[in-house]
Amino acid sequence: MDTSRRDFLMTAGGIAIAGGVLGSTLSAQAADAPAAAVEHKLPELPYAYDALEPYIDAQTMTLHHDKHHAGYVKNLNAAEAALEKARAANDFALVQHWSKQVAFNGAGVSLHNLFWTIMAPNGKGGGGQPAGKLLEKITQDFGSFDAFKAQFSAAAASVEAAGWAALHYRKEDGRLLVLQIENHQKLTPWGVTPLLVLDVWEHAYYLKYQNKRPDYITAWWNVVNWEQVQANLEAAAK
C-alpha cells in the first residue's frame, strides 16, 4: 500500500464522497493480488469540543464526533473487509449486503469529515456572510444570499427523518444546487461535489434543541466557515 496516497485520501476524504473507496480500487489494479482495504481513520476536530458554543454544545460535539462519526469509520472498515471476503468467496448475496453497508457508512464518514471543516467558532472564522467568488456564485444561482439561506434552511428543516441538507457544485454546468440527503447516501445525483453540508440527524442537535430542529438550523448559520466553503468551491470547479 502506498502510504502517501493513503494519507492523501484521508485528508481529502471530506471533499470527495467515497474517495477512499475509489482509491483502494485504483491501487488494487496495480498489484497481482488484491490490495488490502484502506484503513479509514477518524480525523480530529479542527477545534475544541466546546468551540462552537453556545450554538452547538460541547456534549453534542463530543458524542457526535467520538461516538457517531467514529462508529461510521469503524463500520466502514469492517464492511470493506467483509466485502472483500464475500467477493473472494463469490458470495453475491453477501456482496450485496456489504456493498450497501459500504455506501451508507462511507457516505457517513465523508459527510462528517466535511461537516467539521465547514464550521468554525463564531467570530473566529464562523458566521457572517460569504464574500468574493462564492457570494457572486450564490447570487447568480439563487438571486441573493438571503434567498439561498432560506432555501437551504427549508431543505434542512424538511428532510424526512434522518439526513442532511447540502449545497452541491455540479461541474457539468457549473451550477450550485441545494438538495436534501436522506440517511447519508440517498437522493444525491452523480457528478456533484458537496461544498456545505448540515447534519440534521437527531444526534446532531437533540440534546440541546430537542424537537426544535428549526432552532438548531437558525443557530448553525452562526458557525458556518464561509472561507472553507469558498475553498471547497474553488477545488470543485478546477
Ligand code: MN3
Ligand atoms: Mn451525524
